Amino acid sequence: MRTPLCDEFGIDYPIFAFTPSEHVAAAVSRAGGLGVLGCVRFNDTDELEQTLTWLDENTDGKPYGVDIVMPMKIPTEGKSVDLKAMIPQDHLDFVERTLHRLGVPPLPEGEGREGVLGWLHSVARSHLDVALNHRPVLIANALGSPPVDVIEKCHEHGIKVAALAGAAKHALSHVQNGVDIIVAQGYEAGGHTGEIASMVLQPDIVDAVGPDVPVLGAGGIGSGRQIAASLALGSQGVWTGSIWLGTEEYQNLQSNAGWTQAFTRATSSDTVRTRIYTGKPARLLKTKWTEAWAEEDAPEPLPMPLQNLLVSDAHNRINASGDPDVISMPIGQIVGRMNEVRPVADVVASLVAEFEEAVARLNKVV
Amino acid sequence: MRTPLCDEFGIDYPIFAFTPSEHVAAAVSRAGGLGVLGCVRFNDTDELEQTLTWLDENTDGKPYGVDIVMPMKIPTEGKSVDLKAMIPQDHLDFVERTLHRLGVPPLPEGEGREGVLGWLHSVARSHLDVALNHRPVLIANALGSPPVDVIEKCHEHGIKVAALAGAAKHALSHVQNGVDIIVAQGYEAGGHTGEIASMVLQPDIVDAVGPDVPVLGAGGIGSGRQIAASLALGSQGVWTGSIWLGTEEYQNLQSNAGWTQAFTRATSSDTVRTRIYTGKPARLLKTKWTEAWAEEDAPEPLPMPLQNLLVSDAHNRINASGDPDVISMPIGQIVGRMNEVRPVADVVASLVAEFEEAVARLNKVV
Numbered sequence: 184m185r186t187p188l189c190d191e192f193g194i195d196y197p198i199f200a201f202t203p204s205e206h207v208a209a210a211v212s213r214a215g216g217l218g219v220l221g222c223v224r225f226n227d228t229d230e231l232e233q234t235l236t237w238l239d240e241n242t243d244g245k246p247y248g249v250d251i252v253m254p255m256k257i258p259t260e261g262k263s264v265d266l267k268a269m270i271p272q273d274h275l276d277f278v279e280r281t282l283h284r285l286g287v288p289p290l291p292e293g294e295g296r297e298g299v300l301g302w303l304h305s306v307a308r309s310h311l312d313v314a315l316n317h318r319p320v321l322i323a324n325a326l327g328s329p330p331v332d333v334i335e336k337c338h339e340h341g342i343k344v345a346a347l348a349g350a351a352k353h354a355l356s357h358v359q360n361g362v363d364i365i366v367a368q369g370y371e372a373g374g375h376t377g378e379i380a381s382m383v384l385q386p387d388i389v390d391a392v393g394p395d396v397p398v399l400g401a402g403g404i405g406s407g408r409q410i411a412a413s414l415a416l417g418s419q420g421v422w423t424g425s426i427w428l429g430t431e432e433y434q435n436l437q438s439n440a441g442w443t444q445a446f447t448r449a450t451s452s453d454t455v456r457t458r459i460y461t462g463k464p465a466r467l468l469k470t471k472w473t474e475a476w477a478e479e480d481a482p483e484p485l486p487m488p489l490q491n492l493l494v495s496d497a498h499n500r501i502n503a504s505g506d507p508d509v510i511s512m513p514i515g516q517i518v519g520r521m522n523e524v525r526p527v528a529d530v531v532a533s534l535v536a537e538f539e540e541a542v543a544r545l546n547k548v549v
Numbered sequence: 550m551r552t553p554l555c556d557e558f559g560i561d562y563p564i565f566a567f568t569p570s571e572h573v574a575a576a577v578s579r580a581g582g583l584g585v586l587g588c589v590r591f592n593d594t595d596e597l598e599q600t601l602t603w604l605d606e607n608t609d610g611k612p613y614g615v616d617i618v619m620p621m622k623i624p625t626e627g628k629s630v631d632l633k634a635m636i637p638q639d640h641l642d643f644v645e646r647t648l649h650r651l652g653v654p655p656l657p658e659g660e661g662r663e664g665v666l667g668w669l670h671s672v673a674r675s676h677l678d679v680a681l682n683h684r685p686v687l688i689a690n691a692l693g694s695p696p697v698d699v700i701e702k703c704h705e706h707g708i709k710v711a712a713l714a715g716a717a718k719h720a721l722s723h724v725q726n727g728v729d730i731i732v733a734q735g736y737e738a739g740g741h742t743g744e745i746a747s748m749v750l751q752p753d754i755v756d757a758v759g760p761d762v763p764v765l766g767a768g769g770i771g772s773g774r775q776i777a778a779s780l781a782l783g784s785q786g787v788w789t790g791s792i793w794l795g796t797e798e799y800q801n802l803q804s805n806a807g808w809t810q811a812f813t814r815a816t817s818s819d820t821v822r823t824r825i826y827t828g829k830p831a832r833l834l835k836t837k838w839t840e841a842w843a844e845e846d847a848p849e850p851l852p853m854p855l856q857n858l859l860v861s862d863a864h865n866r867i868n869a870s871g872d873p874d875v876i877s878m879p880i881g882q883i884v885g886r887m888n889e890v891r892p893v894a895d896v897v898a899s900l901v902a903e904f905e906e907a908v909a910r911l912n913k914v915v
Binding site for chain 1: 550552716717735736737744746747749750752753768769770772777778780782816817818881882885905907908910911912914
């Protein structure tokens with residue numbers, strides 16, 4: 184499974200793996216794909232610095248990427264404490280009342296934390312500055328084009344820039360801003376998604392940006408058949424995320440049986456696209472927590488970045504409690520096929536083998 | 550492009566084409582696919598009888614299918630006049646007020662009609678009885694498994710039965726009821742759809758029903774690349790619908806410039822999944838009509854079959870007016886690629902040629 188992206192990045196397979204875990208990212212890169220570390224969870228730049236140093240040392244010299252969350256238009260923002268003052272009391276009350284009703288205990292003494300600040304532009308900028316001192320080959324932006332000066336700075340460092348797009352017009356705009364690679368994020372994807380499903384979106388974007396801009400198919404990719412489908416649609420590779428949450432290297436698994444139970448039992452119908460995670464539509468596992476926000480008495484989610492500040496402590500509480508009925512987890516429709524926990528290298532090997540089987544099957548049809 | 554379905558049905562390509570037009574159905578069958586005539590629009594069984602006779606005589610002896618709309622559980626139903634009495638006055642007022650606001654004139658004198666009755670079980674049964682006097686090779690049911698005695702009757706006549714499914718558990722249930730072929734109807738499809746997108750749904754259903762039950766990929770199929778993607782996902786053929794609305798043989802086009810304008814200018818983002826057409830979620834072109842139903846003062850759509858009885862006169866008025874901003878049209882996300890009106894034979898030839906190109910491209914990747 185080789186496309187021009189393999190030569191461009193020095194990888195064996197055009198399988199890009201978004202993950203919040205450096206252990207997963209390193210394992211994917213070692214297995215021949217490109218691990219892409221999600222930075223949004225790093226409130227502390229020193230921790231990111233240490234993590235990227237670890238990545239530098241644990242990928243056997245193979246390339247890796249990083250993922251930041253940065254809107255193109257720089258928002259007005261204060262410190263997190265100022266933003267918190269903008270959250271209506273009704274919203275805070277709803278969250279507290281809902282956690283109580285769902286039986287989610289408070290965090291143990293001393294374990295509260297500040298919430299996830301990576302959604303703030305200033306924090307994402309600091310992530311970028313830290314990353315530029317390491318050796319990522321790709322910087323991906325989950326919110327579309329990053330600011331033009333960020334793209335230029337990456338290019339000066341020889342780093343390619345990828346951006347997520349949920350519609351052809353957004354992809355075209357990213358390319359005009361200087362983005363190198365488009366991640367065509369279909370409706371079925373976990374996390375932030377648009378409404379156009381991959382079957383339609385991938386060829387839409389491939390044709391809109393033309394042959395010189397590589398497109399990665401994203402959303403619903405968990406098997407080699409789906410990689411073959413994406414490449415048939417014209418993509419040059421795939422962007423995967425959900426499936427790595429189900430690997431042995433994903434550290435949360437080892438400390439949280441409820442998390443594992445939640446995704447292994449879920450079917451493809453058990454996700455929901457909602458604004459409750461960040462303020463923008465994102466696909467999550469459907470649980471009592473997402474259902475509570477869909478009830479009539481629930482408030483409208485707040486805009487980004489307020490909504491994530493509102494719920495991030497709640498997410499910590501929910502996920503620490505480990506109740507699989509309540510857990511808060513961004514995940515795609517492919518969750519229906521995540522039924523066992525496997526090592527990353529096994530997953531990569533299966534993807535490649537099944538891709539080859541799918542192409543062999545197609546050859547019999549022609 | 551040959552799969553075992555080609556031998557089973559005596560067709561050249563595993564391309565199944567759902568269409569309300571006998572002219573399109575005949576042209577697809579003549580071109581080597583399988584035209585499937587939608588029967589729901591036939592209130593008058595004599596008209597269906599004549600149309601199927603025409604099909605028998607105009608497919609050059611090639612096979613064709615018919616599509617009925619029949620729930621498995623037989624609902625309590627009266628005559629259409631009794632059902633109409635169950636429609637709340639508020640709903641009738643909303644429809645009338647909305648049509649007035651959107652500038653939709655009444656139908657010309659004498660052109661009103663009874664609404665579409667094919668949604669009624671008794672009418673769908675009469676469609677079946679008429680069809681059995683002709684030579685369809687396939688009877689497809691848009692609402693999942695038809696009643697078991699219907700399946701048995703089809704089998705006695707040597708006719709295969711197909712049923713639409715939007716989730717693996719529904720597909721399994723159809724197979725247990727005796728259905729022969731599953732149409733895996735993805736989120737991106739026009740008309741009735743579930744929430745799981747094709748990239749995930751097709752392999753879900755293929756694996757659930759096993760190798761002995763052929764699956765047709767449906768939703769978002771408008772090019773040979775998408776056929777290759779579906780076959781890569783494990784489907785044995787494709788079920789297409791929207792793209793045939795944009796063919797020269799589709800009669801509506803010739804008398805309605807607004808209809809043509811509406812779909813040629815639409816992008817992949819210009820559809821909406823809503824209950825306003827039949828009472829069950831179905832994907833339509835997004836227009837001022839669908840938007841009116843999404844406003845705060847709009848009533849909740851009624852259950853099937855009441856909702857279609859409520860709106861079918863309105864649809865006649867809207868579509869007769871030909872205003873592309875208001876038009877009522879079930880259509881999939883592939884509408885973004887329907888940009889010109891072409892003969893059916895050209896569309897089929899392009900699908901086949903592009904499929905072969907896509908497989909050749911995949912072979913270079915392996």
